[in-house]
Amino acid sequence: MGRAAWAASALPLEGALASLPTASDAARREVFTCLVSDPIEGMTDFMDPQGQDDCIALNEHGIVMGRTRRRVVEASSVGATVEEIMEIGPTTVRPDEPLAALVGRMRRRGVQSIVVATLDGRLVGVLYRDEAESLLGIDASAIERE
Amino acid sequence: MPSDVGVSQVQQMLSDGAQLVDVLPEREYAELHLPGAINIPLKTMTGVTTGMMDRSLPVIVYCHDYQ
Numbered sequence: 001m002g003r004a005a006w007a008a009s010a011l012p013l014e015g016a017l018a019s020l021p022t023a024s025d026a027a028r029r030e031v032f033t034c035l036v037s038d039p040i041e042g043m044t045d046f047m048d049p050q051g052q053d054d055c056i057a058l059n060e061h062g063i064v065m066g067r068t069r070r071r072v073v074e075a076s077s078v079g080a081t082v083e084e085i086m087e088i089g090p091t092t093v094r095p096d097e098p099l100a101a102l103v104g105r106m107r108r109r110g111v112q113s114i115v116v117a118t119l120d121g122r123l124v125g126v127l128y129r130d131e132a133e134s135l136l137g138i139d140a141s142a143i144e145r146e
Numbered sequence: 147m148p149s150d151v152g153v154s155q156v157q158q159m160l161s162d163g164a165q166l167v168d169v170l171p172e173r174e175y176a177e178l179h180l181p182g183a184i185n186i187p188l189k190t191m192t193g194v195t196t197g198m199m200d201r202s203l204p205v206i207v208y209c210h211d212y213q
Contacts, residue, residue: 001150001151001152001153001155001156001208002208002209002210002211003168003170003178003179003180003208003209003210004210004211005152005153005211006153006156006180006208007178009153011153011157011180012181013178013179013180013181014178014179014180014181015175015176015177015178015179016176016177016178017177017178018178
C-alpha cells in the first residue's frame with residue numbers, strides 16, 4: 001500500500017496540503033443507485049426530474065459498473081434491465097483528486113458531473129461541477145461572460 | 147519478514163498498535179502523510195534513525211505509489 005492508495009480510498013491525510021479541497025469534499029453522497037440486474041420499470045418514480053438525474057449502477061459487491069440517466073430510462077423499453085441501457089464503465093475520478101484542477105478540466109470539456117470512486121471501484125458519490133465551483137468560490141457566470 | 151499489505155489491513159494493524167513510517171522525502175511528508183506516520187526518508191534510513199522504533203511492534207512502511 002502506498003500513500004496514493006490510502007488517499008484514493010477516501011481516508012484522511014495530514015500535512016500542509018491536506019486542507020486543499022478534493023473531489024471527495026465536493027461529491028454528493030446521496031445519489032440514486034441500482035443493481036445492474038434491476039429492471040428499469042418504475043425507476044423514474046425515484047429519480048430526480050430536475051437536473052441531477054443520475055443512476056449509478058453497482059454490482060452485487062458495490063462496485064461501480066455503469067451509469068444511466070433519466071432521459072435514457074424514459075426512452076428505453078419497459079422490459080429492459082439497467083445493464084442493458086447503462087453506459088458501461090463510466091469515467092471516474094479518485095476521491096483525492098485536487099478539486100480545482102478537476103473542475104477546470106470539467107469546464108474545458110463541458111462535463112457537468114462525474115462519478116467519484118475509490119481505487120477498488122467503490123462509489124463515493126457524484127460530483128456536480130456547479131456545486132464544486134460553489135465550494136471553490138468560483139463565479140461560473142463570470143467565466144462564461146469572458 | 148516484510149510483506150505487502152492493503153489499505154484495510156493497514157487500518158487493522160494501526161488499530162492494533164503498529165508503527166507507521168513514511169519513507170518519502172521530508173518535503174513530501176510535510177505536504178501529505180498518513181495520520182500518525184513518522185518520517186524516515188529512505189536515503190536516511192539507518193540503525194540510528196530507526197533507533198526509536200519499538201522492536202516488539204509491527205512496522206508499516208509506505209511511500210507514494212499505488213500497490
